[in-house]
Amino acid sequence: MPKIDIKLIEEKWKKYWEKEKIYKFDVKNNKKIYSVDTPPPSISGRMHIGHAFSYAQQDFIIRFRRMFDGNVFYPFGTDDNGLPTERFIEKINNVKSKNMSRADFIALCLKTLKKETPESIKDFKALGISADFSVYYSTIDKHSQKISQKSFIDLFKKKEIYTKRFPTLWCSECQTSIAQAELEDKKGESLFSTLKFKCNGKDLLISTTRPELLGACVAVFVNPEDKRYKNLVGKKAKVPLLDFEVPILVDKSVEIDKGTGVLMVCSYGDKYDVDAINKHKLNPKIILDKDGTLNSGKYKGLKIKEARKKILEDLEKAGLIKEKKQIEHVVNVHDKCGTAIEFLETDQWFIKILDKKKKLIEQGKKIKWYPEFMYKRYENWVKGLEWDWSISRERHFGVPIPIWKCECGEFILPDEKELPVDPLQTKKKCVKCGKNAKGESRVLDTWATSSMTPQIVASLVNSSHDSFDKSNALKVKIPFSLRPQAHDIIRTWAFYTIAKSLMHGNKIPWENIVVSGFVKLDGKKMSKSKGTGVDPQKAIEEYGADALRFWAAGSKLGNDLDYQEKDLITGKKIINKLTNASNFVFMNLKDYDGKKPKKLEAIDSAFLNRVLELVKKVTKYFLDYEYSKAKFETENFFWKIFCDNYLEIVKKRVYVETGDKRKSAQYVLYQSLLVILKMFAPIMPFITEEIYQEHFKKFEKTKSIHLTEFPKVGIWNLEDLKYHIEFDVFLKVVSKIRAEKTKAQKPMNAECSIDLHEGDYMLLKNKFLDDLKNVTNAKEIKEAKVFKVKF
Numbered sequence: 139m140p141k142i143d144i145k146l147i148e149e150k151w152k153k154y155w156e157k158e159k160i161y162k163f164d165v166k167n168n169k170k171i172y173s174v175d176t177p178p179p180s181i182s183g184r185m186h187i188g189h190a191f192s193y194a195q196q197d198f199i200i201r202f203r204r205m206f207d208g209n210v211f212y213p214f215g216t217d218d219n220g221l222p223t224e225r226f227i228e229k230i231n232n233v234k235s236k237n238m239s240r241a242d243f244i245a246l247c248l249k250t251l252k253k254e255t256p257e258s259i260k261d262f263k264a265l266g267i268s269a270d271f272s273v274y275y276s277t278i279d280k281h282s283q284k285i286s287q288k289s290f291i292d293l294f295k296k297k298e299i300y301t302k303r304f305p306t307l308w309c310s311e312c313q314t315s316i317a318q319a320e321l322e323d324k325k326g327e328s329l330f331s332t333l334k335f336k337c338n339g340k341d342l343l344i345s346t347t348r349p350e351l352l353g354a355c356v357a358v359f360v361n362p363e364d365k366r367y368k369n370l371v372g373k374k375a376k377v378p379l380l381d382f383e384v385p386i387l388v389d390k391s392v393e394i395d396k397g398t399g400v401l402m403v404c405s406y407g408d409k410y411d412v413d414a415i416n417k418h419k420l421n422p423k424i425i426l427d428k429d430g431t432l433n434s435g436k437y438k439g440l441k442i443k444e445a446r447k448k449i450l451e452d453l454e455k456a457g458l459i460k461e462k463k464q465i466e467h468v469v470n471v472h473d474k475c476g477t478a479i480e481f482l483e484t485d486q487w488f489i490k491i492l493d494k495k496k497k498l499i500e501q502g503k504k505i506k507w508y509p510e511f512m513y514k515r516y517e518n519w520v521k522g523l524e525w526d527w528s529i530s531r532e533r534h535f536g537v538p539i540p541i542w543k544c545e546c547g548e549f550i551l552p553d554e555k556e557l558p559v560d561p562l563q564t565k566k567k568c569v570k571c572g573k574n575a576k577g578e579s580r581v582l583d584t585w586a587t588s589s590m591t592p593q594i595v596a597s598l599v600n601s602s603h604d605s606f607d608k609s610n611a612l613k614v615k616i617p618f619s620l621r622p623q624a625h626d627i628i629r630t631w632a633f634y635t636i637a638k639s640l641m642h643g644n645k646i647p648w649e650n651i652v653v654s655g656f657v658k659l660d661g662k663k664m665s666k667s668k669g670t671g672v673d674p675q676k677a678i679e680e681y682g683a684d685a686l687r688f689w690a691a692g693s694k695l696g697n698d699l700d701y702q703e704k705d706l707i708t709g710k711k712i713i714n715k716l717t718n719a720s721n722f723v724f725m726n727l728k729d730y731d732g733k734k735p736k737k738l739e740a741i742d743s744a745f746l747n748r749v750l751e752l753v754k755k756v757t758k759y760f761l762d763y764e765y766s767k768a769k770f771e772t773e774n775f776f777w778k779i780f781c782d783n784y785l786e787i788v789k790k791r792v793y794v795e796t797g798d799k800r801k802s803a804q805y806v807l808y809q810s811l812l813v814i815l816k817m818f819a820p821i822m823p824f825i826t827e828e829i830y831q832e833h834f835k836k837f838e839k840t841k842s843i844h845l846t847e848f849p850k851v852g853i854w855n856l857e858d859l860k861y862h863i864e865f866d867v868f869l870k871v872v873s874k875i876r877a878e879k880t881k882a883q884k885p886m887n888a889e890c891s892i893d894l895h896e897g898d899y900m901l902l903k904n905k906f907l908d909d910l911k912n913v914t915n916a917k918e919i920k921e922a923k924v925f926k927v928k929f
């Protein structure tokens with residue numbers, strides 16, 4: 139057999155699919171659309187192994203649906219309005235975003251992306267992703283900006299958006315407010331110091347990890363049940379070192395046995411402080427600036443950590459520390475930079491979320507989650523929400539918030555026709571007092587745009603761009619059929635998309651969501667920065683995309699999967715075996731006319747029955763998003779039933795017989811191999827296309843295997859298909875005879891004679907003995923009381 143050149147094959151069919159527009163969405167197709175809300179990767183380098191893993195998994199499902207339903211909408215986009223893209227554009231062009239106007243930077247960004255994106259998308263095409271790349275968007279392009287700004291305006295008009303001066307989560311490193319979804323827990327060591335406050339000339343001990351916030355202290359709390367401090371309530375406590383006084387108040391939330399049972403409330407140490415100050419109507423003392431430095435007193439200009447060190451030294455010198463101990467505790471940090479977050483009072487835009495928790499949980503329940511337990515993560519997230527969605531970011535790059543504010547307090551919105559608009563570039567007069575209004579300088583949280591991906595892509599193919607409230611009249615409708623995504627962004631991308639669809643049209647965004655796991659290496663999470671990343675480009679180069687996809691099909695949705703080269707090797711073996719088996723089959727089909735013979739041989743019928751069962755099982759698995767079971771079932775059938783048995787059974791017949799016996803074998807070989815290829819096609823699109831084009835296309839006519847129909851159970855005349863028990867017995871006997879040959883150290887084709895147990899003999903004697911002789915090379919088969927193989 140000639141060695142097969144996987145690279146050549148994959149290159150050839152990739153080009154063919156593109157040239158023949160095999161995966162193009164057909165607006166004229168009237169079949170029900172299976173629509174996909176494809177995750178947009180960010181273009182800041184090459185595709186990584188995690189992408190290869192999760193995009194392959196979604197592609198298995200979508201390729202199946204294309205063959206099964208005959209009408210798939212599978213667009214492609216890139217997520218380009220976040221920090222990774224900003225850095226990427228800066229690096230490539232050697233510029234600083236902040237030194238340019240936002241409009242200029244976005245223009246440069248779009249220009250650069252136009253050049254760079256096709257290169258990045260190449261990786262996805264090389265993996266065999268069957269998206270329609272002509273339905274393309276970037277989350278920073280004009281169309282996406284327009285939809286995103288339209289969403290803001292719509293929600294503003296619906297009074298779902300408000301602006302408020304409020305202590306919000308703040309990253310002093312990135313110098314922007316952030317959303318709850320961007321928080322990460324980080325374990326760390328902290329110094330827990332017990333400080334001496336004074337009350338009535340006596341020490342009042344309070345433990346804290348944040349002594350630098352002493353200047354921001356506005357009260358101390360004790361529990362009303364705490365007998366130790368009963369007589370102090372209502373009095374004042376003197377803050378150590380700084381010598382100002384704060385009230386001693388009671389609050390039930392204070393834990394009596396935590397620390398000394400006395401709590402200092404600062405503006406703002408954490409969420410507790412924010413709520414406490416609100417509840418007790420205390421006046422906050424803000425001592426922290428946006429850049430994370432202290433803004434007053436002796437420690438002015440120092441960063442938080444420096445200030446903490448300095449004040450501890452001063453407290454120590456003044457003898458105001460009773461005790462210090464190292465503790466381990468969890469700090470909230472910003473997921474992008476790892477900096478501990480602060481609470482700062484700033485004016486921010488919010489989308490109302492907290493008033494919709496119940497509704498959001500109901501919406502989540504209307505969607506089918508695969509695997510099911512991922513729904514729980516969504517529900518827990520919604521239940522645990524403590525803040526509305528803060529959507530304004532003090533960043534330079536991004537989708538501008540489309541609003542102006544007049545000093546009289548009036549807000550001015552743009553006309554829809556003006557979108558996308560940058561309020562820093564366009565002037566507006568106040569509609570009330572006629573003065574010049576000030577354009578909002580901030581941009582939207584990136585999720586505020588990517589939560590609109592269904593509306594963004596739907597409007598790309600719909601005649602009207604008015605997609606999100608009147609989508610009933612349109613071709614691609616919301617809800618979509620499918621959202622594929624990773625589990626770490628359930629609380630962001632999935633959650634925000636569900637929230638937006640609820641607020642814009644009281645809909646769910648998609649009927650199904652499939653959630654993929656992570657790639658691991660030796661059981662550990664991979665990290666590119668630590669150099670443990672596996673390069674999918676190299677894997678494709680060495681083993682081919684089909685083999686990489688074969689590996690990715692090895693785990694169920696939601697499960698993590700170890701990257702193991704041996705799985706790619708197995709994939710490559712299957713590619714070889716499929717090629718060899720196909721060559722064998724078609725070598726014997728040279729005189730085949732494609733017609734069904736009048737009558738099938740019993741063994742051919744029996745085998746075809748098994749093929750039918752395979753189709754039923756695999757179809758069900760794919761419909762349930764269980765592509766790994768579909769793969770396993772097909773693989774097993776192909777090796778064990780088709781290659782090891784059926785090919786051996788018919789070998790002699792197709793070599794020597796003529797007439798109907800030959801035709802029966804030819805017909806079943808053709809049909810069963812075609813079915814097997816179709817079962818494999820969603821997983822391994824390249825090799826299945828190669829074999830289809832080489833051998834089947836002249837009969838089947840359809841221009842790609844991926845556009846053929848997934849076999850439906852009705853393709854054969856069911857009356858032909860029987861002999862279920864007989865086939866089981868047949869396979870069992872063959873396997874026993876082979877075992878005997880192995881035991882006797884004989885080759886598999888060794889001539890033998892068989893004493894067949896009478897029960898088995900009864901079942902096989904009428905129609906199967908010749909086949910049994912063929913496959914075992916037996917010259918004689920006799921009925922007997924005891925099974926025996928003689929050489």
Ligand SMILES: [Zn+2]
Binds near residue numbers: 312
């Ligand atoms: Zn940050």
Ligand SMILES: [Zn+2]
Binds near residue numbers: 544572
């Ligand atoms: Zn005004």
